[in-house]
Amino acid sequence: MTSRDVLLDVVSYWDNIIQNENVIHRDIADKIEQTYEMEEITVITGVRRAGKTYILYELYKKHGGLYVNFEDERLYDFTLDDFEKLTSIADEMKTRIIYLDEVQEVRGWEKFAHRAHKKYKIFVTGSNSKLMQSEYSTALVGRTTTFRVFPLLYPEFLRFRNLKVERGSFEEYLRTGGFPRVVLTGNAELLRDYLDRIIYRDIAGREELKYPEALRTMAVYLLSNAGKEFSYRSLREITGIRHEVTVREYLSHLQNAFLLEVIRKYSPSLKVQEGYAKKVYASDVGFLTLGRRATKDLGRVLENAVYLHLRSRYDVCFGKNSREVDFVLCENLKPVRVVNVTYEAKDKKTVNREVSGVNHFMEKYGVPGEIVAMYPFEAKDVSVRLAHRFCSEIN
Known part of the structure; x- marks a missing residue:
């Protein structure tokens, strides 16, 4: 009382x-x-x-x-x-x-x-x-x-920092993320405190979990591999958790605390989607700085930022068969747009990979598509959007 x-x-x-x-x-x-x-x-x-x-x-x-x-x-x-x-x-x-x-x-x-x-x-x-x-x-x-409520997306980041839409400010957003206090103070160490509070207080403490360190290991591993496919088997191996049901439970806790978001390979059937491969993205790009490899892979950070921008409007899946596309954007389970993301395309092989993936799924679903990139390049039959312009548009 x-x-x-x-x-x-x-x-x-x-x-x-x-x-x-x-x-x-x-x-x-x-x-x-x-x-x-x-x-x-x-x-x-x-x-x-x-x-x-x-x-x-x-x-x-x-x-x-x-x-x-x-x-x-x-x-x-x-x-x-x-x-x-x-x-x-x-x-x-x-x-x-x-x-x-x-x-x-x-x-x-x-x-x-x-x-x-x-x-x-x-x-x-x-x-x-x-x-x-x-x-x-x-x-x-x-x-x-x-x-x-989400952490700041790029347009609000600009308002908080009184910056203009340009590549430099967008690069700063990718480094900082969108947590308001981190944005205003520049203190990235706060992110580690946020992660630990989510893991140990919001999840492990409230749910009385038996293996809190395994939960943190899972979180850091997934943050390190944002944008990549994962399996429950790989999570069992990395955490040392023996039973898949426990792995699923722990992943669900990370999602319920809004730390991570899981997307699936597209299918017109939700039931079929459930059995397909899955990818994970961080709820804020700032969390990627806590992973072991993500800070060196700027393409993954950019892909995560574009995902956060898109999911504020669409249901987001990914596309994969003989080719791949990063995002299949859906409304009422129907594809309406496809998007590939690349940091830069310095060689013909990279350009062909990005273009062929978008073209394939544009034709498959009969929808428009585009490539989002940090730096411009020429692509036949596909629009290439600069990332800082693309992510500045309010959905």
Whole structure:
């Protein structure tokens, strides 16, 4: 239990913090703001440190309300019953807006939200996709509007750093990634801290995993091999985990924490896709600096950045038969576009490989296609887009 006096101190403390914080606008905040007049609970998810809290700050500064961050150590003994004290404080403040940041720290929070959402406009954030799955979902079915917050893509990176669209700024984005605090401070060491917090706190601690070091080994291995196919057998060998079911479980945890994203070889059938080969991409290119080889393979970093740009609009698969294409972009399971990515094409062999892959799948699916490259080159019958221009376009 948390006393009412402590809650009053916490609410006052965070109000002071937010009012004195310099907040840079995020594009997704405009969409989230449209839910103020909706009765549904507004749920904001995404990888740790992607900027969910600062979006709440932005909304709080504009609309007011009561804000609580459940990672505040003074709230470690906060229980479901303490929500009654919070709502009484909100009533005294004459506000009907309540922001519950990192709410997954409170067991049973969804019961409160279910009961209170008709009287109060409730915003909740959490760093795990399970926030609206399994044990949480039943009580709130049909009563939520959910948004996922990603680390900054290139257009927002430019705004945060006050830079222009050019190759140099894009190269800086590839080196830095899009976590807001890393972008603003230039402190890449924060990325290692983010990774360890995700592994040991958000996953291993919460799920009580038996092999946390194996989980970290798996994460670093996959980050080192972003854009490459992987198998459960290879993950068993690299981690030393004996059973495939455990490997699948651990990979699922990495996805649920939004650290990694898995894509599959394209098929018009989701069931068939499930049995096909898989590739993994990092949720932010900054994480690739933590792998053993990725920083030397600039093509992989660029491919990951292009993937992040594309998945904000499309369902993304890859294409492979006698030829390969990096991305098959789909809407309602139907291909609408194909894209290959190469850092540079210095020789005829590389040009032919990239062009033939795109042409093959353009003809196969009857869709347009293009090649995205860091440096320009001539390609017959296929458009070549410069990466910094391509990724600056807002989908």
